[in-house]
Amino acid sequence: MVLLPIILSGNSSSLSTGKALFEKALTQIKAKAWAEALELLKQAQAQAESTPELFHALGLCLQNLAQAEAAEKAYRQALSLTPDAIESLNNLAWLLRNTAPEEALSLCCQALTLTPIDSEAALALLPLQAELLLKLNPQGLYPVWKNWLAHPQARPEDWLAGAQQALKIGAPEKAFELLEAGLNRFPWEMELRLTLLGLYETYARYTPLIQKSLEGLRALPEWQKGDQAQLYAFLARAYQAIGEEAQAQWALQEAQKRKPSDALKLEALLMLPLLYQNSAQAQTARVRFISQLESLKNGPPLCIAEPFRELKTAPFYPAFQAELNRAPFEKLAEIYTRFLPSFQPEFVKGSGRIKIGFVSHFFYEHSVLHLFEALISGLDPCRFEVAVFLIAPAIQDARTQHLADRVENFFSLSGSLAQSLRELAAWQAEALIYTDLGSDPFSWCLAHYRLAPIQIVLPGIMQTTGIKSLDYYLSPEVMEPPDAEAHYTETLIRTQALPVMPRKPKRSSPLLSRAELGLPADRRIYLCPMTPFKFHPLFDQILAGILKQDPQALIWVLMHRQDGICQKLAGRWKKSLASFDAQLHFAPWQPPSQFLHLLEQVDVVLDSWPVGGGNTVFTCLGLGIPIVSWASPWFRGRVALGAYRLMKIAGPVAETPEETIQLALKLAQDSVWREALKSEILAKNQILFENPESLREFSDFVTEKVIAWRKTV
Structure with missing residues (x-):
């Protein structure tokens, strides 16, 4: 939020005997001593004629003191005397952006017509205009970004903000364009480069990811070891994703040389070949994986202070080695449990509707949402209070919004592990459901905690987790072999109906030849x-x-x-x-x-x-x-x-x-x-497809387990 200070119009002498008090107030405003300035302004107002400058200053102080209603009144009084006061238009627009966004946008547009597009005032107004258009008319953002980011005083954070807005309206191509243009303008800004690399990774654009990583490494001075390590880590994951295993291992070693990290040790363990050239290579990779796993398990606990920031890989690829993964995943869970910080929330016994939460990183246009959206949104609201927790969101699109609109509570948790744990625990779910575990590092870390009395895994990723804090794994009886209980550390629940509810596909007509x-x-x-x-x-x-x-x-x-x-x-x-x-x-x-x-x-x-x-x-x-x-x-x-x-x-x-x-x-x-x-x-x-029996069986299972828990408390 950019609030503009008072700009004297040249007739401040009209304050007569209150002029000295007003000037003292301005000094306090510059020092951000809002309460002291407000008291001086009230004294000045009692001794002088009302002026737009005084009302604007009152509004500025009141707004910073979180007295929104009084601030709005002061700004409106200022504008009644000087309707074209850009500063008051800007500040009132910022004040109203959440409560009256349509009026805020109108005020913002009015102010922009009164100032050159390359002025300092315009740089304050354009981000606000973009924020409001994001809510009211996303298609109108394109010319605003052009003006905003072409401003001679635009900062790297402006380009980052524009890219985030583009992602929120489902325009990733525009986000790429903005970040690439911003990096061309500020090639030394690591946050811009790392954000762009992260977006390339999210959308699997590995060729430009490799190019921009190498370009950054060439530009960085030798002493910036930490930044070099981050770029090499991006390179390692990109090379692994395109099947260049030797290059991936080289880049990971280079990252480790520049900034030794236990997180990189875990990355090295989990960064398995994406495709095997023959069965011998697959067997060699398996032996190496088990050996490295044992080494980490038997060594000292890893030190990974910020898991959400430092960890970028989850144990997704062992599934493709054609081996049973229960034993290695139990050992892997032991490794995680030793470095993850302790967190043990207390649970409150419910008495009414069952509070059920669903957790995933993939609640957007993704196979996970295809499988589970109908299950999540179809639960009986008289029986369940439903919450959806989107963890460390990289993408939020129309499908995300559609899900959010259909559930009672929707939370997008973008903070650290510690913050996400607090927010999850604060909601006090009685049953916490992980739709998929194994393909992202964020929900994988969360799953090691007891955040609800009942914790269930759904088959978004079709194998066990090895994690002791997870109680049940729901899998269809018709899809499991007779000995499947031995495949899971969780208690296997063989459901009669599918624990997924995909929608039946509809092909357009006519059929293409x-x-x-x-x-x-x-x-x-x-x-x-x-x-x-x-x-x-x-x-x-x-x-x-x-x-x-x-x-x-x-x-x-x-x-x-x-x-x-x-x-x-x-x-x-x-x-x-x-x-x-x-x-x-x-x-x-x-x-x-x-x-x-x-x-x-x-x-x-x-x-x-x-x-x-x-x-x-x-x-x-x-x-x-x-x-x-x-x-x-x-x-x-x-x-x-x-x-x-x-x-x-x-x-x-x-x-x-x-x-x-x-x-x-x-x-x-x-x-x-x-x-x-x-x-x-x-x-x-x-x-x-969308079988009501799936919903009934899932609902009854959760209800049975929660009611049984309530009786023990």
Whole structure:
């Protein structure tokens, strides 16, 4: 907030006997001694004629003393005498920005017409105008940013503020543009550079991330070790994300050299290869992961003072090693528990509605929200008081706002770990639900605390956490193997309905043709629509078997936004599938609307292994499209199997690679069976989507556990 001080109009002599008191008050205002200045102004007012300068000064003091109603009256009196007083227009606009934003915007626009766009007053007004337009008319922000950030006195923080506003209105491209332009103007400003790098990372734009990181390293003097370490850490994560494991390890070592950090030790542990070139490499990486894990567990406790600021990686990638992760995750949780600061809130016994909170970093246009929005917003408000906690938000978009509008309480927690813990605990949830744990470091840290009497994990990430403070893991009976209890440290609750409530996809009409989608008309297309890092080297035998037995086959894989991974996958296939290079095709990543058309025009959709599809499986089955799956021994590779079971359909799911190959070939070549299977899926798939039974079973489970807890207090 930029409040403008009094500007004397030249007729201050009209204060007569109060002039000396008024000038003393101005001295106190400059010293920000608001109470003393206010007392002097009241004395001056009692002895002098009313002037706009005096009323403005009164308003300024009252506003800084949080006496908003009196301040508003004083500013209006000043403006009644001098309607074009820019200072009073500005300050009154700031005062009204929350209570009367429309009038505040009108005042702001009026003031801007009275001052040159490059004036000091304009620099105070333009950020306010942008803030108000953010609420009232986001599309009007673009010319304001242009004027504001072109101001000769614009500061780096102005560019940061503009970028944050762009993100809030769902305009990430504009945020990139503003940050890049700001960095060109202030190339030495590390906060601008780090914010831009963070945004590149959030949106998986690794090529410019690497470029700007290296550019920053070249520009930094040798003595700025801390800043260098941050840039090398960004480089390490970017190289890892594009499959350059050796480069990632080098950058991490460079960061550690410049500013040794226990957080970087944890990063080194969790920064596993994103894609394995062969099974031997996967096994080597697993052995190294277990060895490093044991070393950290058996060593002294790590010292990580600000986990939300220092930690950037979560244990997401062990899932792709085709191993059971309960034991290593228990050890990992032990490591975290030893360095995380203690926090033990007291719980208050409720008596009315059950207070239930949902926690995630991904409550925006993301697979997590696709799976859980209907569950969260569908809870009975007579039975539950619902709160949503968006943790360390990197993105807030229209989907975020839609969720916020549909729940009783919505909190965006952007502070430190300690602050987030306090805010979560203050709400006094009786049941705290983590929709997904394992792909972001923020909720992963929070999950190590007992923040509610009942703490539950939902299957946004389909594996155990190893964390002792989490009580229950909800997973569908139809998707778990018989021995699944041994896979979890949490108590496994085998639900009868799905503990997710995705919405059924709707494809636009008419259906795009193969030609419009770039598909050849005379070949059988086997589409693997999963993200490429889900393709374990053992999955290659499925593709080899299909290509060997079907000369008309083409394997299509979608180019993920992490395009470096696709290049690594292509390199792997040049060795493992060398005889079939001409039958492997990487297609551009599809926008959601076009993706649905593509699914309907291919011959076969293949699931990945050992981690299969989640949302993609539901999308396929929602359109009636069979998906061929090699079921893995763990929940994370059994979604398709479970979905068929729930629909009571003998779907194309196999227990062995050879059986998987034969099912895929049959589906591609037997159009009668394919159409019959499609018809059966369409007739039975409603059970997968927004099923009221999912809501009832979840509600009853939470109610039972909370009521049981209340009886013990």
